[in-house]
Amino acid sequence: MEYNHVRETDPEVADALVGEVERQRETLAMIASENHVSRAVLEAQGSTLTNKYAEGYPDARYYGGCECADTVEQLAIDRATELWGAEYVNVQPHSGSQANMGVYLAALDPGDKILSLDLTHGGHLSHGHPKNFAGQVYEVEQYEVDSETGYIDYEALAAHATEFEPDMIVSGYSAYPRQVEWERIQEIATSVDAYHLADIAHITGLVAAGEHPSPVGVADFVTGSTHKTIRAGRGGxxxxxxEHADAIDSAIIPGMQGGPLMHNIAGKAVGFKEALQPEFEEYAAQVVANASALGERLAEHGLSLVSGGTDTHLVLVDLRDSHPDTTGKKVEGALEDVGIVLNANTVPGETRSPFVASGIRAGTPALTTRGFDTTAIEQVADCIARVVDSPDDADVKDDVAEDVQALCAEHPLYE
Known part of the structure; x- marks a missing residue:
């Protein structure tokens, strides 16, 4: 990946692009929302479809010349329908957050009530944080996980819903390591005459592969990202x-977007086809197995895991028990120094600023794409634990950095 055409026009950008390829090759991507797409998806997303305006939907565009765009979008829709078993699919949202916005616009009026998980307990900004559009347009109250167990307290959620009487309950989370009981939340939503939106942004691929129960056919609406565990490029x-198709279509265009990003939709179509192959089920199973191995090994090193472990692709470590004076941000920086890239994260009962945080979140989708098995993941966990124990020790960090480079070399990326 030399980006020669870019270099002829803009050497500075070319240097940054090449530098990013090398950064990804030489570091371990453990941010739970990141992955590595195939060269086929990269080609599709960098295709000449970026030139084409295609406002509207297949066979119902506002502009001419959309024959190829129609083919690509319909392929993406058909493949998504097969992957998740949905009656209706819209592949045009530019991100998972905009997918959520589309549902809100389709189902709610400004000032309506949303009940969602608190951000510090594993929720997402677009579920109603006061700094986000959702928190500014709608009346939002938030539920929490049990601070002792780290699990969702469904009885407390039901009581909160009865008291608040929301118009929509949001499930699906960005830092919750356990399986979600979609049917139970749907029962709660039905009992208070609310819609149920299940946001599977993080587990889209796990749901498609049967590694996590599916909310499709259970919740009224399901949204997701297409670049975390599904490897279909960035998008929603x-x-x-x-029943809701017309309302959602209208909410996306003209409600919140103009022309869809057809090159991104091409990436989705290619990535969805890849996910329909038998190998993808093996991949998703390995993602979950790797996350479990990661959590178990970190626990052996004395680190506390929120909820005691994981059922998904991520682990959430609470540093307060084992390293009370060490912040998540400090650990994030120290690990990046040695080539392990993950993120500081709030934990249930958080007492620090989210910009500092008391925990770290680590995911296994990208490393699994590179071919890491549970044995290699355990080596990564050992590296993480050594840095957590000694984030300021230059000798320790030098030794770990060498181990990280060896792991990168053993599992090459974009050769």
């Missing part, structure tokens, strides 16, 4: 029943 997706 909405799934529902035909």
């Amino acid at each position: 997706i909405i799934m529902s029943t035909e």
Whole structure:
């Protein structure tokens, strides 16, 4: 990946692009929302479809010349329908957050009530944080996980819903390591005459592969990202029943977007086809196995895991028990110094600023794409634990950095 055409026009950008390829090759990507797409998806997303305006939907565009765009978008829709078993799919949202916005616009009026998980307990900004559009347009209250167990307290959620009487309950989370009981939340939503939006942004691929129960056919609306565990390039997706199809279509265009990013939709189509192959189920199973191995090994090193472990692709470490004076941000920086890239994260009962945080979140999708198995993941966990124990020790960091480079060399990326 030399980006020669870019270099002829803009050497500075070319240097940054080449530098990013090398950074990804020489570091271990453990941010739970990141992955490595195939060269086929990269080609599709960098295709001449970036030139094409295609406002509207297949066979119903506002502009001419959309024959190829129609083919690509319909392929993406058909493949998504097969992957997740949804009656209706919209592949045009530019991100998972915009997919959520599309559902809100389709189902709610300004000032309506949303009940969602608190950000510091594993929720997401677009679920109603006061600095986000959702928190500014709608009346939002938030539920929490049990601070002792780290699990969602469904009885407390039901009581909160009865008291608050929301118009929509949001499930699906960005830092929750356990399986979600979609049917139970749907029962709660039905009991208070609320819609149920299940945001599977982090587990889209795990749901497609059967490694996590599916909310499709259970929740009224399902949204997701297409670049975390599904490896179809950056973007969002909405799934529902035909009952809500017209409302969602109108919410996306003209409600919140103009022309769709057809090159991104091409990436989605290619990535969805890859996910329909038998190998993808093996990949998703390995993602979960690797996360479990990561959590178990970190626990052996004395680190506390929120909820005691994981059922998904991520582990959430609470540093307060084992390293009370060490912040998540400090650990994040020390690990990046040695080539392990993850993020500081708030934990249930957080007492620090989210910009500092008391925990770290680590995911296994990208490393699994590179071919890491549980044995290699355990080596990574050993590296993480050594740095957590001695984030300021230059000798320790030098030794770990060498181990990280050896792991990168053993599992090459984009050769």
